[in-house]
Each structure stands twice: as structure tokens, then as C-alpha cells.
Amino acid sequence: MRLFLSGARTQFWLVRRHPDELLTLCTIPFTVVMLLSIVMHAARPDLIANAFLAPTLIGLWGFSTGLAAEVLVGERWTSTLELGMAAPGSLHPVYLGRISAVMLLGVVPLGETWLLGKLLFGVAPTVHHPWVFWAAMAASVFAMAGTSLLLAVTMLLSKNSNNYLNFIGFPIYLLSGVMVPVQYLPEFLQPLSHVIFLSWSADLMRDSLAAAPVAGAGWRLLAIVGLGVAALVGGRVLLALSLRRARELGTVTYA
Amino acid sequence: MSVRVQDLTRTFRKGKGWRPKGDQVTALDGLTLHVPEHEVHGLLGPNGAGKTTLCKILSTILLPTSGTAEVLGHDVVSGAAEIRRHVGIVFGGERGLYGKLTARQTLRYWAALHLLPDARAKERTDALLTRLGLADKADDLVETFSRGMKQRVHLARGLIGDPKLILFDEPTTGMDPVAARDFRELITELRDEGRTILITTHDMDEAEEVCDRVTLIDNGRVLATETPRGLAEMSGLHRWVEAETTLDVTGIPGVVGTETRNGLLRVKTTDDRAARAVLDFLLDNGVRSVHAVPPRLEDVYLDLIGRRGMEV
Numbered sequence: 061m062r063l064f065l066s067g068a069r070t071q072f073w074l075v076r077r078h079p080d081e082l083l084t085l086c087t088i089p090f091t092v093v094m095l096l097s098i099v100m101h102a103a104r105p106d107l108i109a110n111a112f113l114a115p116t117l118i119g120l121w122g123f124s125t126g127l128a129a130e131v132l133v134g135e136r137w138t139s140t141l142e143l144g145m146a147a148p149g150s151l152h153p154v155y156l157g158r159i160s161a162v163m164l165l166g167v168v169p170l171g172e173t174w175l176l177g178k179l180l181f182g183v184a185p186t187v188h189h190p191w192v193f194w195a196a197m198a199a200s201v202f203a204m205a206g207t208s209l210l211l212a213v214t215m216l217l218s219k220n221s222n223n224y225l226n227f228i229g230f231p232i233y234l235l236s237g238v239m240v241p242v243q244y245l246p247e248f249l250q251p252l253s254h255v256i257f258l259s260w261s262a263d264l265m266r267d268s269l270a271a272a273p274v275a276g277a278g279w280r281l282l283a284i285v286g287l288g289v290a291a292l293v294g295g296r297v298l299l300a301l302s303l304r305r306a307r308e309l310g311t312v313t314y315a
Numbered sequence: 316m317s318v319r320v321q322d323l324t325r326t327f328r329k330g331k332g333w334r335p336k337g338d339q340v341t342a343l344d345g346l347t348l349h350v351p352e353h354e355v356h357g358l359l360g361p362n363g364a365g366k367t368t369l370c371k372i373l374s375t376i377l378l379p380t381s382g383t384a385e386v387l388g389h390d391v392v393s394g395a396a397e398i399r400r401h402v403g404i405v406f407g408g409e410r411g412l413y414g415k416l417t418a419r420q421t422l423r424y425w426a427a428l429h430l431l432p433d434a435r436a437k438e439r440t441d442a443l444l445t446r447l448g449l450a451d452k453a454d455d456l457v458e459t460f461s462r463g464m465k466q467r468v469h470l471a472r473g474l475i476g477d478p479k480l481i482l483f484d485e486p487t488t489g490m491d492p493v494a495a496r497d498f499r500e501l502i503t504e505l506r507d508e509g510r511t512i513l514i515t516t517h518d519m520d521e522a523e524e525v526c527d528r529v530t531l532i533d534n535g536r537v538l539a540t541e542t543p544r545g546l547a548e549m550s551g552l553h554r555w556v557e558a559e560t561t562l563d564v565t566g567i568p569g570v571v572g573t574e575t576r577n578g579l580l581r582v583k584t585t586d587d588r589a590a591r592a593v594l595d596f597l598l599d600n601g602v603r604s605v606h607a608v609p610p611r612l613e614d615v616y617l618d619l620i621g622r623r624g625m626e627v
């Protein structure tokens with residue numbers, strides 16, 4: 061736990077000196093304005109919730125791919141990965157701590173979106189089930205941290221990590237239903253969305269904003285957490301394998 | 316014995332994929348090396364000789380391909396966890412530093428990775444910052460530091476876990492003469508504290524000054540392990556005699572050649588006996604400032620490794 065906290069603390073120190081890495085936050089207003097303009101212009105108040113959720117979740121994902129997933133690549137780049145391998149403490153709690161710190165920042169887009177909606181359009185969705193909403197948000201942040209670890213290790217192994225990361229955002233946005241609810245997608249794509257925790261997050265949060273009672277909130281939360289745990293365990297195992305392989309080959313990259 | 320390396324071989328494979336199958340590069344080729352406790356041991360050799368690879372194996376960053384390596388009595392494969400507690404690594408240059416952390420933050424981070432409890436981490440961080448003269452700049456970003464100061468951060472980082480063995484990989488690259496001198500003093504201090512030090516360097520003067528013994532490595536093999544002086548004597552290289560004179564000494568047996576620079580006569584002789592004969596001759600003839608110069612480590616190095624220059 062101490063290693064985890066030390067990692068988190070160090071990441072805050074680093075982010076404070078790297079304000080340019082918070083650029084993700086600057087992309088949020090564009091999405092907000094774009095989506096809310098469409099919704100307001102089409103006079104579809106029923107879609108306001110969607111217009112708010114999309115930037116929030118996209119922001120969370122943006123922090124994951126933009127910052128958290130780069131943590132290990134940065135470690136390789138500065139040779140601190142090697143030094144870490146020679147240190148007695150284990151690396152995964154440290155790196156998970158650093159990634160989790162980034163994901164906590166990932167909550168900021170939520171506030172940003174709400175604020176912009178209020179200021180620019182004078183609207184904000186009513187959160188009818190605040191407990192469900194916040195529980196879903198917390199579960200999503202956790203799942204995003206696990207997923208980020210998995211992504212970060214994948215980045216570490218690949219050489220052209222950035223191209224890959226930029227690409228993967230699009231299928232994720234689509235399949236997770238953050239932009240378009242999943243039931244509007246072609247039918248064959250819909251089952252795929254079930255393995256992406258963001259689709260559960262988007263659904264549950266959307267329902268928590270609506271007046272109708274939320275059906276099965278418990279197991280839906282569990283699905284988010286479960287997918288998060290799966291990614292976390294996967295990332296953890298892959299990290300251990302990668303470090304082992306690095307000791308054998310003298311290189312971490314796969315390609 | 317701090318380091319006991321026996322027939323150590325390490326190869327790398329080029330190529331892609333999870334298990335590369337390409338050409339094999341041999342970095343270490345049956346290397347044997349013993350470093351007793353409290354010794355400052357230098358690793359010398361041309362680029363690509365395998366010095367860094369050896370350091371990485373000893374610090375458990377890399378696994379050996381074959382042979383054995385023991386550090387502080389623990390095998391680098393089966394006893395890696397134990398070794399990591401007691402070995403510090405110090406790189407040179409930029410690699411291994413977080414530019415966006417301050418010196419203090421850097422040390423706190425590594426203290427945590429060395430499993431120091433919080434109170435002790437603080438204490439040790441402050442002590443090291445003071446010891447290495449970084450106290451004034453402790454809260455400045457490392458990226459704003461000069462090379463010499465970055466090197467001190469490296470050193471402080473390497474010492475955070477209170478290591479019994481310290482591996483230095485080219486620690487003085489880019490240091491100015493003052494910083495380099497301070498560094499040499501520090502090495503002596505660290506040895507006096509009972510630590511063992513293994514240091515790779517391309518700086519022969521430095522090796523000659525700080526090392527108790529040096530090992531010359533080439534192509535992953537040991538050419539020689541000796542004290543710097545012993546190596547020079549063993550090498551059978553020419554002895555030089557220097558004197559401020561215009562006398563002609565070319566008739567003396569064993570004199571191979573002479574050269575005069577700024578009024579200083581330099582006589583090249585085949586061995587100690589010939590050198591003594593030249594000394595006696597000059598002293599008998601009233602020349603005052605005369606001395607014999609043993610070959611320097613650099614001469615020995617160049618003789619053994621060959622004057623390959625840039626070619627590796």
C-alpha cells in the first residue's frame with residue numbers, strides 16, 4: 061500500500077510540472093458545445109443526459125490513454141524502468157498508484173461538463189438517483205484504472221504505441237455507447253459492447269439521470285467492477301511477464 | 316567476497332516477436348571476476364566490451380545466459396530479491412532521472428521503492444542531500460540542474476538504500492574537473508565506510524587514482540585483473556626517464572629512443588635496469604631534476620586493447 065501511495069504522490073508531483081499533459085481537459089469544451097448544440101437545436105431535451113455523459117466519459121478515457129497509458133512508456137524512455145527493476149520494492153503497486161492518480165484527475169471532466177452546460181446553455185440534467193450515479197462513477201474510475209494498467213503494459217510492449225492508442229479510442233467510443241446508445245448500433249456489434257466496461261457505465265449513468273427507477277443497479281455496478289478487476293489482473297500478469305521477459309532479452313519492446 | 320563471477324556468458328538475440336530468433340550477439344563471453352569486500356574495482360574496456368551488461372547482471376536487471384554470478388553471497392538468479400536490498404546502481408548522464416521531479420522528490424520516490432519507512436526516508440533524504448551538497452537546490456527541478464549536479468542526484472539515489480555494493484556505470488561522463496575530483500574523494504569515503512565499489516569508466520586517470528584493482532575487458536572477456544601499478548609493471552612496457560638536460564644518452568644499452576620537448580629530455584628504455592643505468596649516468600653528470608616514469612594505466616590499456624580508436 062505504501063508503494064501504491066508513493067506512486068500516486070509522485071504522479072501528482074509530475075503532473076503538476078507537466079500542465080501540457082492536462083490538454084485533455086481543453087478538448088472537453090468542444091465536445092460539450094458540439095453535442096449540446098445539436099441536442100438543443102433539435103429540441104430533444106430527452107437527449108440532454110447523453111450530451112452530458114459523453115464528454116464526461118470521453119474525458120475519463122482521454123486521461124487513461126493520454127496520460128495513464130503513457131506511464132510505462134515514459135519509464136522505459138527515461139531508463140527508470142531498469143532502475144526500478146533493480147530496486148527491492150515491487151513495481152506494480154507503484155505504477156498502479158501512478159495510474160490511479162491520473163484516473164482521479166479523470167473525474168475533473170465531469171465537473172467541467174456540468175459547469176459548461178450551465179454557463180453556455182443554461183441546462184443541467186437532474187440526477188434522479190444520485191447514489192447510483194456516484195457509485196457508477198466511482199466504479200468507472202476504478203475500472204478505468206485497471207484498464208489503463210493493461211493499456212500501459214501493452215504500450216510498453218509495442219513500438220508505435222501512440223498510433224495504436226489513437227486508433228483504439230474510436231472503436232471504444234462507438235462500442236461503449238458514450239456517443240450513441242448501444243441499442244442504435246448494428247445488431248452484430250452490440251454483444252461486443254458487453255465486454256467494455258464503459259458501455260455498462262454509460263448505460264447505468266444514463267439510467268441514474270432518468271426519473272424511472274433504475275433496474276438491477278447492483279449487478280450492473282458489479283459488471284463494471286468485474287470488468288475492471290479482469291483488466292487489472294490481466295495488466296498485472298502481463299506486466300510481470302514483460303519484466304521477466306525484459307530480464308531475459310534485455311529489451312522490453314515486442315516489435 | 317562481494318562479487319564472484321564465474322564463466323559468465325550473456326548473449327542477445329536480434330529480431331522481433333515475443334521470442335526473437337535472429338542473429339546472436341555475445342556481450343559477455345566466459346567472464347570470471349572476483350571482487351573482495353571494501354575494494355574499489357575498476358572495469359575498463361572499449362565501447363561494447365560488455366561492461367554495462369555485467370553491471371546489469373550484477374544488479375539483477377538482466378539474467379545471465381550461462382555461468383554464475385554471486386553478489387554478496389547470493390546468486391543473481393535465485394537470490395535476486397536479497398541482492399536488490401543491498402546493491403545500489405549509479406548511472407551517468409541523463410538516463411535514470413525524472414527531470415520534472417525535484418531532487419528531494421526523486422529521493423523520496425526511490426526511498427519508497429527501497430522500502431524505507433516514511434520517517435527514515437525523510438531522514439535519509441535530508442542526510443544525502445546535505446552530504447552531496449544539494450541541500451540548497453533540494454527543491455529545484457532536476458532538469459534545471461547542471462551535469463555535475465545531476466550526477467550528485469544519481470549518487471544520492473544510488474545511496475538511498477544504504478548499499479553494501481555500489482555499481483557505477485560511467486559516473487563521471489560530462490563532469491568538470493572539480494566535480495570529478497569531488498567524486499573521487501567521495502568514492503574513497505564510501506570505501507572507508509566499508510562499501511564495495513565497482514566502477515566502469517573510460518577515464519584512465521580516474522581509474523588509476525581511485526581503484527584498488529582494475530579489470531580490463533575486451534569482447535566480453537577479461538584480459539587482466541591487477542592493481543593499476545601492478546598492471547603497468549606486468550605489462551613489460553617501456554620505462555621512460557625524464558630529465559632537464561641536453562646530454563646525449565643514446566649510447567647507453569637499453570635506450571630505445573629519445574625526444575626533447577620544451578627543454579625536457581625524455582628517454583625511452585626497454586626495462587627497469589636500463590632506466591636505472593640512464594638515471595645513474597645523468598646523476599653522475601650533475602643533472603639535478605631527473606626522474607623515472609612508470610607506464611601509465613592508459614599506456615597499458617592502449618597496449619593491451621590496441622590503438623583501435625573509433626573502431627569497435
Ligand SMILES: Nc1ncnc2c1ncn2[C@@H]1O[C@H](COP(=O)(O)OP(=O)(O)OP(=O)(O)O)[C@@H](O)[C@H]1O
Nearest residue numbers: 310311327340342361362363364365366367368369
Ligand atoms: N539489450 C541489448 N540487446 C542487444 N544487444 C545488446 C544489448 N545490450 C548490449 N548489447 C550488445 O552487447 C555488447 C556489449 O554491450 P555493453 O553495453 O555491455 O558494452 P559497454 O562495455 O558498456 O560499452 P560502452 O563503453 O559503450 O558503454 C555490445 O555489442 C552491445 O551491442
Ligand SMILES: [Mg+2]
Nearest residue numbers: 366367368484
Ligand atoms: Mg556501457
